[in-house]
Amino acid sequence: MSHTLLSVPYTTPMASLSFNTTRIRTPTLQSHKPNSKFSSLAKPIKVSFTFLTKPSRRNQQKLHPIRSSSVSESSVFAPKEVEFDDDDDKEEDDPTAELSYLDPETDPGSILEWELDFCSRPILDIRGKKLWELVVCDSSLSLQYTKYFPNNVINSVTLKDAIVSISDDLGVPLPEKIRFFRSQMQTIITKACKELGIKPIPSKRCLSLLLWLEERYEAVYMRHPGFQKGSKPLLALDNPFPMELPENLFGEKWAFVQLPISAVREEVSSLETRLVFGAGLDLDLLGIEIDDKTLIPGLAVATSRARPLAAWMNGLEVCSIEAELSRASLILSVGISTRYIYATYKKTPVTTNEAEAWEAAKKACGGLHFLAIQEDLDSDDCVGFWLLLDLPPPPV
The missing domain is CATH 3.30.420 (Nucleotidyltransferase; domain 5)
Structure with missing residues (x-):
């Protein structure tokens, strides 16, 4: 399964990766001729969370x-x-x-x-x-x-x-x-x-x-009769300061990209049939309803050692990617409370606008986004593909 990753149009190229600038002597700026307009992501998107936890009526007697x-x-x-x-x-x-329930089917x-x-x-x-x-x-x-x-x-x-x-x-x-x-x-x-x-x-x-x-x-x-309104969670989720990226996770280039949700679904379904690293999500189960033509924002990382990098990433519980505007960096969240400075960029009005647009697109898609690892940013194939969902912490 191959899909062309549509790059976000830039006035200034942002494809140089600075995972660790001391290891990249002459970063190559990789620019793309966009095949789509980022403005299409600014339009209202139908994202409906209809997460159903109650068993279907045919199974209710089994509760x-x-x-x-x-x-x-x-x-x-x-x-x-x-x-x-x-x-x-x-x-x-x-x-x-x-509740003690098991679907009889x-x-x-x-x-x-x-x-x-x-x-x-x-x-x-x-x-x-x-x-x-x-x-x-x-x-x-x-x-x-x-x-x-x-x-x-x-x-x-x-x-x-x-x-x-x-x-x-x-x-x-x-x-x-x-x-x-x-x-x-x-x-x-x-x-x-x-x-x-x-x-x-x-x-x-x-x-x-x-x-x-x-x-x-x-x-x-x-x-519940004992509910305490305004009570804060006893064990709030951690959001630690991001750390330096481990050497084995270094890449060479990166770009903000986008794919139609239909192509994302195909990419996820092909994870089991192709020799590709990654992880998907069951969007239907999670109740995420998005029009098939909607473009989903993502991050593409390219490196000549794409397969080893994807293999290392596959050993992590990759959770989400966030564009942190104040630090002009991309933050990779893995596991339970680990955050890495995944990439950085030169902070300018243009690059800030691009990062803001990417985050806005992610929010418009209900937090849905992806990470793709490729041998080249112009390649149609992914060596690794992770579908991610950036959710707010639970209220408890």
Whole structure:
């Protein structure tokens, strides 16, 4: 699968890469004759997030809300059975209920990776203490699990037992990997996972989980009898100062580029059929609806060592790329809380406008963007392709 990456038109070329200027003695400026106008991205774009977490009606009878264990019944609101009304518009779940669900049409053995959050919620229990909650799902939401905990049992043993309970209750094998996005919980989650032979992966690519938490904030937490309006998250996400890029991630040239969403979809679908590094996203599952002709902004990086670079990048949990205007640089976010200065450019009114336009295009696409690694910026083929979604931190 090959698609020509459409470069953003520049008055001044911005294709020279300054990952580490001491290693590039004579940077080559690579300019492109644009095949499309960036102004097309400035038009309103239909981006609709219709992230559905509730099982379809044909599966609702399979829901089995679980009651809290004896250790927590004395201190958290006792969960009640979920009841479904025949009228979807009147359907309203009890916010104190806990969820244990597996799509009956899904092969339990096919769910190899989970996404997990274990954190306090803006809810007070009957003791006046913040309630904690374990939320687990897979990327397709075929598996969904929630359970409340009092704050005095938060440790790796509790988490390990809960993970085993999910496996036993739903009849699914323990996952091979568990992704999580809170650095403050890394010790507890890592210890629980390793004792069960599960690989813990700190990563903000828990997009199904992040969107589910955003939905649960309004649909569940705000309706809970113990909800505390204005309560700030106990474990806010890290946004550390960006670090110098490791030597193995150096490139040679870069350019802001764009592709129609239809071509992006094809590029993602071909990741499994071609010898290309990268990662995609299930846009349909995430509820992102964009017209097929919409141009998606991206960053193309070219280097003569494109395949080794793509291989190194593939070992990272690439999350997003941000144009940081104040520092005239591009910031690469990977893993759970690692940020690198991926590239820099000479700060001028022209280059600032280009970076602003790229960020505006990304915002107009709901945060959707991509990273492409090529042997040459004029090449039609990508050696590596990552579809990325820049999401705001969850409200909890």
